[in-house]
Amino acid sequence: GIQVEQSPPDLILQEGANSTLRCNFSDSVNNLQWFHQNPWGQLINLFYIPSGTKQNGRLSATTVATERYSLLYISSSQTTDSGVYFCAVVRNAGGTSYGKLTFGQGTILTVHP
Amino acid sequence: KAGVTQTPRYLIKTRGQQVTLSCSPISGHRSVSWYQQTPGQGLQFLFEYFSETQRNKGNFPGRFSGRQFSNSRSEMNVSTLELGDSALYLCASSFNPPGRGFSYEQYFGPGTRLTVT
DSSP states (O other): OOOEEEEOSEEEEETTOOEEEEEEESSOEEEEEEEEEOTTSOEEEEEEOSSEEEEETTEEEEEEGGGTEEEEEEOSOOGGGOEEEEEEEEESOGGGGTTOOEEOOOEEEEEEO | OOOOEEEOSEEEEOTTOOEEEEEEOOTTOOEEEEEEEETTTEEEEEEEEETTEEEEEOSOOTTEEEEEOTTSOEEEEEOSOOGGGOEEEEEEEEOOOTTOSSOOOOEEOOOEEEEEO
């Protein structure tokens, strides 16, 4: 199956710093999503970005599908940004991939005041 | 529009028992996927349902099963519970019509935290 690798596994920042999280995937995809998991376990949608660039406030994301990677940028980080960030993809394999997100292992972000 | 809802939110069961978890998708979404999250294995896909049909299944034993009703609500069942089944179970819904060559964005519920003792 498709492999999804996220880096770094852990990231510690001071409030106000910028950061870049990376997601590499091993096959072509037709869906790529970034999530933030809150302390209660819920996955919050950040971006649906199978290709291209999107921005939402202090967050932006870029996916270069031909090179099989995606980047999540967090600018001017705040303590509320702390948590686990997941990248997840759906492999471009027609009917065999319906509804199947494959997740990376996540990046644990800690932002200190 | 209301989000994905899951019930119950917390559950404690004993080894050997069975459990049923429920998921109500976002209105208009006909695809429901289920995932298991554990500290050791991370987030893993269980199965996906669309129009009451299972279209895709992950690598889990037959003790894990599911179904979808005509209103798109879904249930998953785990029989003969084992300690290793303790996990956060998440469901997600998406607008994912058949015959399309790509997948739409999935939206997740708050999860059911299952503890098996």
